[in-house]
Amino acid sequence: MTLTPPEPRATATATPTTPKARIYAMLDTDGDGTASRHDYFVRIERARQATGRAQDDPLVIAAQTAGERAWAAMDANGDGVMTYEEYTAWVDGDKFDNVCRYALAALFDLADADQDGELQRSEFTMLRQALGNPTDNADAAFDALDTNGDGRVSRSEYLAAIRAYVTGDDSPMGEALY
Incomplete structure (x- = not known):
């Protein structure tokens, strides 16, 4: 399946403030108010293109x-389609x-160029941009995850931070990223 990804968009209306609203806005890649199948799969296509994979x-x-x-x-x-209410x-x-x-783990693995189970800052930034996050938030989100300062974020840290954000628990990465 080949999709032509739309350019990432800026939110035309007020910025969503709740975690679920922020994630839903990211899933709605074309900004029409609903997350469609195309919206969802264009994110995978963007990640594929960004990694140069066939x-x-x-x-x-x-x-x-x-x-x-x-x-x-x-x-x-x-x-x-998945409306915000359905989501x-x-x-x-x-x-x-x-x-x-x-x-999300499969997308992480796409970005993990050396398949060591960790993303370096450039891989993390590329993935988050491909998934529709604003470029200027990626560094702060990476820093929030890289608590030991080694320049890497593990798959489990990444997934735990997104889970925490989605479920309303404390997630400094989620707060920075979304």
């Missing part, structure tokens, strides 16, 4: 497969642990 790369296939599972769970009625009613810690974690 469509048949096993990591790309894994990201697309995990994305298909996640989208099927999020779009339970199969209409191709907020759906997402919680259990859904993160059993659905979202795998899709």
Whole structure:
């Protein structure tokens, strides 16, 4: 599947303030007020393009497969769109642990150029930009995750920080990033 990704957008209206609203705004890549199947999968395509990987790369296939599972769970009625109301009613810690974690982990693996289970700042920034986060937030988010200052963020730290943000727990990375 080849998608032509739209350019990342700036929010035209007030900036969302709750974690779920911020994440939903990022998922709505075209800014039309709903997160569509296209919006969701264009993020994977952006990550693929940013990493220079081919469509048949096993990591790309894994990201697309995990994305298909996640989208099927999020779009339970199969209409191709997920409204904000549907998203907020759906997402919680259990859904993160059993659905979202795998899709996000596959995207992490796409960005992890040397496959060592850690992202360096440049890999982290590239991934977050590909997923629709503002460029100027990536450094602060990386710093919030890199608590020991070694210049790397592990897969488990990354996923735990996103989970904490989604579920309303303390997440300095989430606060900085979104």
